[in-house]
Amino acid sequence: MEISGSRSFTLSLAFLLLCFCSETCAKSCTSSCGHNHNISYPFRLDDDPKHCGNVMYTLSCESNITVLDIPSSGKYYVQAINYDKKTIRIVDFGLQSNDCSSMPQNIPPNTNLYWSWPSTSIYYLMCSNPLNSSLYVDTAPCLNNTSSSSQPKTYSYVKVGEIEVWDLDEGCSAEWMTLAPVNYVDYSNVSYKDIHNALMYGFDLGFETPYAIRCQGKYWIGSYVSTCFPQTISGFFQFLWQQITGKLSSLLHNDYIGKSFS
Known part of the structure; x- marks a missing residue:
């Protein structure tokens, strides 16, 4: 029993030292893609050496653009990584700069690897009648109102901030929801182009647990x-x-x- 206990202790110590050395090596790698010049632990690019970063935080470099793929949500452009705050700022893959008719295509991320950071909810609404309320932002001319001989005319709006079913005007339905950064603009007085610019700036996700944040990486x-x-x-x-x-x-x-x- 004494020999077995000593052996277990030795193996445990060797295992922990190996883990420590592996983590140290993983933290020594840096990569770049596009305007992201310091991609480092826990992140890595998919063509980095295997010892770099944490495989769960693998990014890809597509046409010189850093991309994060969250299986439960979709692809995002990586705008910036803040290693002090432990946040990654991302933009929905469906959005295009200088094209306010482009729309988000992903549902907001819900994953154990990333956690929610303060953000502003943006709801896309479709209404059968025009609205006259400061609570809603008309998406025209970016997203045109639609009509055809077989379909009645519809009107497109966005609502900034949380919304409840009973808040919707009669004839309106929420078609999509996405996230925008907090306080990027004065959301109480904006055009849809302003909102689109806010979406193109991106929203933050935390990439370490709140407890790790409290330890401040030190x-x-x-x-x-x-x-x-x-x-x-x-x-x-x-x-x-x-x-x-x-x-x-x-x-x-x-x-x-x-x-x-x-």
Whole structure:
């Protein structure tokens, strides 16, 4: 039992040191694509060496444009990455600059890898009658009102901010929803072109957990007990000791459970 425990301790220590070295190597890589000149940990490009970044945060470079593909949502242009705030600013792939008739094509992201950052909701409405309210922004001439011999005329608007079903005027329906940056413009007095420009600026997503944000990227973060340790030699050994004791506790627990059912 003593030999087995010593071996488990040695293997755990070697494993943790290997993980530490792997993370250090992963953080040493930088890449560039278009105007994003410092793509670094946890991000990586799909053609970077395998040891670079975190594979879960893989970006692609398409026609010299940095692209983020979120499977549950869709593709986004990456406008900027703020490594201090731990945010990534993205633009819907359906939007085109200098073309206010282009519309967002993705539903807002919902993923464990990224978390919501303050943003402004933009709802696209279709109405059977024209509206006369400051709550709604007419999308014309960017998005033309439609009519045909077989279909009655419809009118297109956007609503800035949250909306409830009972807030909709009679004959109106919400067709789409997207996100815009907070306070990019005075949304109480804008044209649709202003809103389109705000959408082209992009909205932020956080790419680390709120706890990691609290540690401000200056500390080791213990995985067994969420604790911030200073990135000093002393802090590293405190972090390492917590990882070792946590790992050993897990191994002993699993060994006990295994014997209980054997």
